[in-house]
Amino acid sequence: MAANDLLAPPTEAELNLCLSPGPGAAKPSATLLSRRSCEHTPTWQRFNVRGRRFDQQFSHLYSKRYAQMKGATWAAARARWANSGARAVERIVQLKEGERTFCCGVLYKQMKLRQSVIDEYQRELAISGAVYPLEDYTSSEDALDIEDDSGRMRLAGDVAALPVHLLATGLTAAVLGVMGADGEFVVEDWCVPGVPPPLENTNGAVAPKAEPEGDEGPYLLLASGLGFGGATDPMPAAMLVDFVAGRLGGAADRSDVGANICRVILAGNSMAPLQDGERLRDKNLPAADQERIAGPLYQLDAMLAQLASACPVDVMPGADDASSVAMPQQPFHRSLLPTACRYSSLQRPPNPYEALVEGRLVLGSSGQPVTDLLKFTRPAAPKPKGENDDGDDEGNATEAEGAAAADFTLSALERMLGWRHMAPTAPDTLPCYPFYNEDPFVLEHCPQVFFAGNQKAFGQRLIDAPGGGKCLLLSVPKFDETREAVLVNLRTLEASTLSFHADLLC
Structure with a gap:
């Protein structure tokens, strides 16, 4: 055979022979699925802190909060x-x-x-x-x-x-x-002022687009508390990535659900808390300790790179992540996620999160405002001294207790909407940046999806909003404890859970 023949491109018959499945192998699927796209417009810019200064007093924040909400509060009072x-x-x-x-x-x-x-x-x-x-x-x-x-x-x-x-x-x-x-x-x-008006009353319609009857989605996937670097099994997080990428599940799962997931939001605590956080105060750390502390970041970076290669992803910081402690938490620095940041499909929003996703205003946090509020309020009036019940054992929470915990979260979110403020306990008990010109946590518009991440259990509640609209309240559970992610149908505002348990693969 001449040398030129060796360099010639393969014939169609040779290609078919190489690409054909071997004896006993399953035939490849003839259906090629394309991921559903959706419009996404970030509106979280007011939570990005520029030119940070910490020499100003928190009294300015309370003053601006009252100035921003005074008109709506007086209008509600005079009407009532x-x-x-x-x-x-x-x-x-x-x-x-x-x-x-x-x-x-x-x-x-x-x-x-x-x-x-x-x-x-x-x-x-x-x-x-x-x-x-x-x-x-x-x-x-x-x-x-x-x-x-x-x-x-x-x-x-x-x-x-x-x-x-x-x-x-x-x-x-x-x-x-x-x-x-x-x-x-x-x-x-x-x-109180009451639920704010929807965005459409101010700057145009944001109603969802009409969909053909029977069409699935589009879906928004929310997960929180992945807990990389912790003692939990990493397999469920890998299963989550594989499901979104279309490598896990049956044909119906991939076509009806997986391919219709248009965006993934990771609502904080993607890293587990450091067990020896005090060591970070040391001026010099041994190389072994540095590698161990940075290990969860390497794992998170690799996972986000896989996820972003398959689907648009928004990764928010949380209380346990490598970000600022004070609210609003600033986005992950790109140097912490060098591999994942190569993908334009990965976005690093602050905490709280706000964006227009397929015509729906999505607003939420990694859970700190709700968790803090629940420490200083109680759904029922407290009993007199000496009559309080013993505390519940969170590690052995029953299904009923989980449902009650989700109900507490949803009630807190509903009250926040009525108060028109998503972090009322900041800066008193919730760490917060000392804003001088405005309070960014004031709710000017009612979202269509309002979520809190890193909660004890999943829960959803659809409430009425001004103008005949609806708002879906979501309690997003901790993934490292429940192995559950939340799937939201942006067309119907219905939510459900996806469970990823490693024992299901056995």
Whole structure:
């Protein structure tokens, strides 16, 4: 055979022989699936902090919060008490004793069990006994104050008129009642601004596009708490990647669900918390320790590279991730994910997250605002001292307890919408950047999907929004504990879970 013949391209018959399956091999599928695309417009820019300064006071943040929400709160108050005969008082300092009035301000909750900054220093310096954080700081002795730019006063009233256990520091609210001789304002009723209007009332329609009858999706996949570097089995996370990439599941799973996943959102805690975080304070770390600490990042980078090669991905930072502690958490630095950042399909949003996905406004966090709020509020009024039930064992939570935990999360999200604020306890108990010009956590528009990541269990609730719209509230569970991701149909606003258990492969 001549040398030129060896360099000649293969014939069609030779190609068919090489590509044909061997004896006993399954025939390749004749259907080639294409991933469904969707429009994606980031609107999270207000959570990106530019020119960070930490020499300003948090009082500016509360002042801006009240200024941004004052108009909506007064409008709700005047509409609610238009026929009450009470007089509206613009400033707290102008209230008169014995007169039935209503006013607006920012609430502050006095809590006996709440930790102080001094407790943290005492624990760090070991100058007192250990102070352990609680899951619930509420008690029957909690009290509320309300303040504006003119002054502060104590609120009083029974639970029916003033449910202290449901309210938290940082809310903008209006109260109706009478100022007593002791300076306390006896509350008869209260109100908050209410769910904000949808985005379409402000800058054009964002209704979902019409889909052919029977068409699946498009789907949005949400997962949180992957926990790379922890003690959990990494196989479920690998199964999640394979499912999105179309390498796992039957033909119907790949065509009806997998191919219709248009975007994946990883809602924080993709890395497990460091077991020896104190070592990071050391000026010099041995090479072995550096490699061990950086190991979870290498694993996360490799997984994100696989995922981004198959589907658009938004990876948010969380409480356990390599990002800032203060809210809003800033995006992962690209040097932490060098391989994954080579893909243009990978985006690194801040925490909280906000974007228009296929005409739906999607808003959510990695869970810190909800978790913090649940520590300082309680769905039911707390029992008097000595009558509190014993705490639940989270490690042995039953199915009923999981459903209750999801319900608490959904109720917290619903209250946040009514308060028009997604992080009301910041900066009081939730670390937060000291914003000077605005409060970015104020909700100007009602989202169609509002989620909280890293929760104990999955839950969903569809509520009414102004203008006849709907809002889907989502409790996204911790993946490393539940092995569950959440699938949202952006057309119908229905959610379901996808379970990835390694024992299913056996």
